[in-house]
Amino acid sequence: MASLRILYSAAVIAQTVARLGQELNRDYGAVTEPVVLLVVLKGALVFAADLIRQLHFPCEIACIQASSYRQGTSPDALQVSEMADLTGRTVIVLEDIVDTGLTLQRILSGLSARSVQVCTLLDKPHRRRVAVPIHYRGLVLIEDEFIVGYGLDYAERYRELPDIAVLVPSSLPNEEERSA
Ligand code: IMP
Numbered sequence: 198m199a200s201l202r203i204l205y206s207a208a209v210i211a212q213t214v215a216r217l218g219q220e221l222n223r224d225y226g227a228v229t230e231p232v233v234l235l236v237v238l239k240g241a242l243v244f245a246a247d248l249i250r251q252l253h254f255p256c257e258i259a260c261i262q263a264s265s266y267r268q269g270t271s272p273d274a275l276q277v278s279e280m281a282d283l284t285g286r287t288v289i290v291l292e293d294i295v296d297t298g299l300t301l302q303r304i305l306s307g308l309s310a311r312s313v314q315v316c317t318l319l320d321k322p323h324r325r326r327v328a329v330p331i332h333y334r335g336l337v338l339i340e341d342e343f344i345v346g347y348g349l350d351y352a353e354r355y356r357e358l359p360d361i362a363v364l365v366p367s368s369l370p371n372e373e374e375r376s377a
Contacts (some may be wrong), residue, residue: 199363213335224327231255240293243348294319298329
């Protein structure tokens, strides 16, 4: 049985989501055409559900499924589902966490929108392997910790937790066991 240590409480997450919502409202408040919120499944599902209720401008939801790590494959075996045609649209990519940046890089390279900005709840800058733009950033992890909860999983577990918690070192997955 894995042991968990709470890193960010539900209250801290709620404050962070509210702050991101304010930043987006400030920058997108004057739009007239609906903005597309491109939710990167499955991890960003919970974040997106809370964030969208903070927004005061017209928006639509689109989803993309990305799997950056799968059991038995290397971290580079990134799989991204087919994307809706967002040509000419204003898009905000909603990520749960940016780690190596490879998932985001792949998603951005496949987008031909009029404008694309990135909003991530969590950032692990020390793990970055490719440079990616982040316009709206929630919480920054300083330590190299594997976290779960609030939509983030370990082998599909723990997504339902209201807090974000660290899996203690004895239960840390290796690179090949991380799943998106
Ligand atoms: P990247 O392509 O390495 O930036 O990976 C991004 C994806 O990896 C995220 O959307 C998550 O699904 C997953 N991921 C990275 N770090 C963690 C973590 O600490 N906990 C859970 N999932 C993670």
